[in-house]
Amino acid sequence: MKQTRPYPRVTVTRKAERSIVAGHPWVYGTELTGAGPYENGGLVDVLSPRGSYLGTGFINDRSKIRVRLISRNANDRFDEAFYERRLRYAWEYRKAVMGGDLSCCRVIFGEADQFPGLTVDRFSNILVAQTLSLGIEKIKPMLFRLLHRILAEDGQKIDGIYERNDSAIRGLEGLEQNKGFFPLEGLPVPQETKTRITENGIDYLVDFENGQKTGFFLDQKYNRRAVARLCRGRRVLDCFTDTGSFALNAAKNGAERVRAVDISETAVGAAKANARLNGLQDRVDFEAANVFDLLPRLAEQAAGEYDLVILDPPAFTKSRRTVSGAERGYKEINYRAMKLLPRGGYLATCSCSHFMTEELFRRVLRSAAADAQVSLRQVEARRQAPDHPILWNVPETDYLKFYIFQVV
Template sequence: MKQTRIFPKITVTPKAEHSILAGHPWIYYTEITAAEPYENGALVDVINQKGSYLGTGFISEHSKIRVRLISRNANDTFDEAFWERRLRYAWEYRKTVMGEDISCCRVIFGEADSFPGLTVDLFENILVTQTLSLGMEKMKPVLFPLLARILTEDGRKIDGIYERNDVAIRALEGLEQNKGFFPLAGVPLPQTTKTEITENGVRYIVDYENGQKTGFFLDQKYNRRAAAKICRGKRVLDCFTDTGSFALNAALGGAEHVHAVDISADAIHAAEENARLNGLEDRVDFETANVFDLLPQLVENARGQYDVVILDPPAFTKSRKTVNSAERGYKEINYRAMKLLPRGGYLITCSCSHFMTDELFRKMLHSAAADAQVALRQVEARQQAPDHPILWNVPETNYLKFYIFQVV
């Protein structure tokens, strides 16, 4: 029997109803036709024009995404037991798909785990979170201690939870930026905001206070392993190296030599530290440079000196409005890389922007190859690691494109 509804009702358009029934959890402010009085950030019931129940979610009056659904089951009660079941479900999924790689993984991937706007990464003994929706912000006092307890009961030592809420997008939810440790009862605060992890046999120092996003990009874990296999015995140029992950995987995988480049001096310093940690400083050298400036110079002066070029740039677009300019940026670096490589060389290239769809990315690569007067022989096409699951009914969860080509 369905429970008596206790939440304010939000009536939505037929368009929103169709989207919800197709499995998408977002309702935009333009799709709401009526609303009972509600508390900002609280749970509301979403109904169609005839009054039929469609789902329950968190409402945020400052966001264009006005409601984020967390359930379409009218029998759900959103108590602590509900959230504990959902957290356990997410953790059990990671244990299944990551196996021995569970010590460093994404534990919660927002909408893909039905925690809209919440990211949680595990770095050995530290959980690092990013909260981008008001509903999840209000649920932190329940969710974070529960998650720490679930992992602890499963044999993982959790020394702390660190919040990386220093992102401008929180303003869209009416939230302030901040970062720092979330207090856990009975757990003393760590004395440092760095921790050591091992991924694919490579050791890293993760600065989860100051590093990009949550401190380290876990989504490329298996793509780095695939790249390392290609780089054995070869001379490699790693562009946008950040803290050196592709470069160090390539070197540990047997590359003859790796030249790694990033525009951030801080990132290069961290990459050099990671190289020393792995005893790879004689196999990898690092340079602080703008890749857009460097690649044309290398095409002019060092053509054919590299057997592999790796392109792992940051997202060039975070909205549909800037897709065209982003496409030009992607084409520029890929065109230059194709010109730099000898025939038979390998191009490893990717995009982490959801808005740069796979169709657009492939179209861009075709155009770059035509302009460079080369052909691309595809070796592999990959996506993000399975701890960043893709929901087919939520396209926003499908963001990472990763290709390995031989240039012929």
């Protein structure tokens, strides 16, 4: 490096250099070979073993991910204008790919938007943010102020930013858990922690204080629409319904009847409330039950009763160590669903775990079909909605695998 730069320097292994050059933004603690004095959460320049500049990122020696790169351009200046450009770029991207469908969408998707560890979801008039890295934690007051201003200038009404920092992952960064409204100058703090959104023509009450993740799963938006196209006149079983989104899409789009199941009484209560909100309470039967117990019983007692089954389970694995157990879980529910369906019936199934790769998930589905003695005719293979962009050089951003099959 020829010019003098204001950031401390760290040197990394050749393995880390290859990964960075290939486009991955993480450097693990085991990949550092040298480091000058630095402040946790501050910026450092990352150098190759030969001293070449590789990038600049946030460092934190409390985290296994020691450095999270935000730029590979040695000419970047990391001032407020830099972060404003990044935020505007993220918002313009959503405007381009969501076709005006912006009232409920993911505004910032971490590394995919070059804001490592930051998630921001929009639910109508509320932004819900989750910060999972120390570097972003330190600059979030600036980021939140800028983001609110950018949206306001674009005519978007945002009444508040609510922080859902109640994730255990924060502990891995040396951060405490918390949740609550972030104070924005000139705006009163909202009194409610629920808001109303409309997705695919269906209204939902979003509990962004206590709901799963940030309050609602936006990544399945267009997958719900794809399944809904098949629902007219069909008898639908929606497993792991959560707040009822797949079930309500089915009912609204002409399903003969819908049964929706979740193990959580709280989720079922929220789903019932959403059904009433849309006048669909007489079209969907909700129940609290364990899907792993229910599917075998239905396969024995009610085979052929349903001609469309939806499987939208939570992530069965969040690490490589538990993948084999997750494979068994995914196979079990898919096998049971295939046994339950008649020939000509439809199965919509997915995995939302990055560690359950597409190759592994397809292998599980093939094995389940072989054991169930059925063939699968693929209707569609889908991913998360485009407001959750996938960077091909960052496989962690590619997590949702979604398939629609006809059982033949």
